Amino acid sequence: GSTIAYLHDAGVAHGAVSPEHMWVAPTGRIWLLGWQWAIPRADLPNGVAPDRRWTPTAPEWAVGGGWAPTPASDQWQLAATCFAALTGELPPSSDPPPIRLVRPDVPQSVASALDRALSENPGERHRSILSLIRTLDRSSSSRSVIVTGEIAVGKNGWQSEESRLRWAVGDDYDVLALLGKGTFGTVWRVRDLSLEREVALKMLHPNVASDESAVARFRREARLAAQLAHPAIVPIYDWDSR
Numbered sequence: 001g002s003t004i005a006y007l008h009d010a011g012v013a014h015g016a017v018s019p020e021h022m023w024v025a026p027t028g029r030i031w032l033l034g035w036q037w038a039i040p041r042a043d044l045p046n047g048v049a050p051d052r053r054w055t056p057t058a059p060e061w062a063v064g065g066g067w068a069p070t071p072a073s074d075q076w077q078l079a080a081t082c083f084a085a086l087t088g089e090l091p092p093s094s095d096p097p098p099i100r101l102v103r104p105d106v107p108q109s110v111a112s113a114l115d116r117a118l119s120e121n122p123g124e125r126h127r128s129i130l131s132l133i134r135t136l137d138r139s140s141s142s143r144s145v146i147v148t149g150e151i152a153v154g155k156n157g158w159q160s161e162e163s164r165l166r167w168a169v170g171d172d173y174d175v176l177a178l179l180g181k182g183t184f185g186t187v188w189r190v191r192d193l194s195l196e197r198e199v200a201l202k203m204l205h206p207n208v209a210s211d212e213s214a215v216a217r218f219r220r221e222a223r224l225a226a227q228l229a230h231p232a233i234v235p236i237y238d239w240d241s242r
Helices: 002-009 059-064 071-087 108-117 129-140 161-169 212-226
Strands: 022-024 030-032 151-154 157-160 173-181 185-192 197-204
Touching: 002 071, 002 129, 002 173, 059 071, 071 108, 071 129, 108 129, 129 161, 157 161, 161 173, 161 185, 161 197, 173 197, 197 212
Parallel strands: none
Antiparallel strands: 022 030, 151 157, 173 185, 185 197
């Protein structure tokens, strides 16, 4: 999901998200394949499209009469792939059954998030795949893992840095990409949803965040930097302890 969201930020849809294109290595690392479809459609020869036998068909394609990948259809395909992982088969394009009807043991919050992503009307789905990921992280943070980089230990067990960040920022920021990491934390490119601008967000490592003196020093430096205005000084917009 985070990989597809990064692709959407570049203005491209994948168009062929399916169990056939999602591989899990023995180490647990997840690979997304089928990248030959993730290019501008104008660059594809006429009539060329993924094989419908292996690709979940988004409901809007049936209405539109052909393969027309969008971020909304990628979201539907991702949810359909999750549906297949939980139930053993892909959902129908029209009127898919509620997940808990076929898998009662799935947590209600997880099922509801995926059911919404499988809505026939694209406008009724999550605003973006990032919104879907955040919803799933809130409901099952101790179980979900986004494999994007180094793994850190949090209070809920093994969690990736990106998973921790998405949990913390909620609906305030969209997490777009990792910019870098250092001794004290990681720096991310995020979109401030309230002011609609991209900013850099620094998150302290768990071992640093648990040190009250280190946090106090970090906050004091942020407060001092926020009082200064100079082209060579990074402006500080916000601070939060989540």
